[in-house]
Amino acid sequence: MSQVFPTYNRLDIELVSGKGTEVKDQNGKTYLDFISGIAVCNLGHSPSVVKEAVEKQLDTLWHVSNLFPITKQEEAATLLTSASGLDAVFFCNSGAEANEAAIKLSKKHTGKTKILTFKQSFHGRTFATMSATGQEKIHSGFGPLLPTFEYLPYNDEHALSKVKDKDVAAIMLEVIQGEGGVNPGTPSFLQAVEAKCRELDALLIIDEVQTGAGRTGRPFAYQHYSLNPDIVTAAKGLGSGFPVGAMMGKEALIPSFSPGTHGSTFGGNPLAMAAAKATMETIFDEGFLKDVQLKSEYFMNKMTLQLQECQIVKEIKGAGFMIGISFDTEVKDIITELRHNGLLTLPAGTHVVRLLPPLTVTYDELDQALHILVSTIKHHQSVEVY
Known part of the structure; x- marks a missing residue:
């Protein structure tokens, strides 16, 4: 056994x-x-480019607490902000953790409680990200989920137009649903989602965990649609197999993630950042x-x-x-x-x-x-x- x-x-x-x-x-x-x-x-x-970077880092320093400055973290963050057009990065270890950070930041910054996601979405398997996921098979057997998530049908502009709730902190979506069936959003639907965020004074969170890191031929898939997200999450391809996750956000959000509001023991450690930096320097070319x-x-x-x-x-x-x-x-x-x-x-x-x-x-x-x-x-x- x-x-x-x-x-x-x-x-x-x-x-x-x-x-x-x-x-x-x-x-x-x-x-x-x-x-x-x-x-x-x-x-x-x-x-080989990632292997060499990791081997070099192995000979110097593997891990320190985030209580210390980490130069490679700053270098990796610069690559991400340059590629995304966003302004600040929180590093973690996985896509689920990146989405957890996005959920926390959106609620902290807006002071609101609800987050809208979409049916057939997938955002992770932690309790919050499982609750954000719009698939019953992911929910089954775990009892009551977090009540502040609501699911709309994907690519349905009519259903979206009916949303009037001013207590929405954010709308969270994948521009191409991965686990849910490789379902691309239509350009008009994705633009309508962004417009609804502005109407409700809510944040637009785009989950690029699977679609990011060059997977669709751009650094991030939302860049095919001229979208202007407030928060973007990424992981998977960022580290070439080393656990790396990242949440990127606009400058206005920085004060809402002040010291003590969030953290990660392993997130952004020197070894992971060496892998991420070498990976992104190649892919974002x-x-x-x-x-x-x-x-x-x-x-x-x-x-x-x-x-x-x-x-x-x-x-x-x-x-x-x-x-x-x-x-x-x-x-x-x-x-x-x-x-x-x-x-x-x-x-x-x-x-x-x-x-x-x-x-x-x-x-x-x-x-x-x-x-x-x-x-x-x-x-x-x-x-x-x-």
Whole structure:
């Protein structure tokens, strides 16, 4: 019996090594990894630039309390504020912690109590972020949730227009819902959300935990929509596998997070900041992001063309290298077959296959993955028809 709580449905393979897009299991089989630790390994596995930065930091200082100044924290914060256009950063260890900080800051700053989120959203599994998440399967079994969260239907401007409550501290959303099905917000809906925030004198919180760090071809996905958020959260891809989370906010919010209002023992420690700094210096480069845009457009166009006659495929959606393939059937067996054929993918809900390759994936690897995808899906369709 395992001594670990069974909180995950673990697969029947263990990954023991990886470089770039390729990983190898305990039996020596090689796979193309289009999961990337769930949008974490944006520079691929074992990126040399991050490895060198961490090794250098290992020889000097691993951890100190946030009671001391940490130069690398300031350097990482400068990269984040420059990329986002925001003004201050709180560092933590995960996306859930970043969203916790955003929830606390929005209530502290506005003096209001309610936060609006959206159905099929996902913001984390702590008690507050679970309460913020608009999915019943995440709530089930935990008793009464925090009562100050309300869920609106996503991409529904009419439902949004009915909100008149002046006690709303913030509206919190993903511009592309990840765990909920890779559901992109429409430009008009996202603009309407920002307008509603201004109408209610509420803050706009954008959860970029999965969509940030270059995943969609911009530093942050909201930048595709000309949005002006008050708070942005990020994690996953910030540290190339080292636990790093961040909450960014506008200058006006700084006094509301004064000494003693929030904290994190490990957040922003020198080792994590070395990984984050090296990661962001690479990803936020304009040439790197342009390359992500070109490669993802190439992949999406070829995939759309080759899957257009597959009757079980309903829709291909997403942005950059955050891609969902929606099916008219449950995808569990398709994902298993893809894995057996050497391509690692994951679900987003029951009917969507999610693709999150490293941003460093090559054109040749994209072609290999596409061949596995198309042949597997066509085989699955033929079996279903038969």
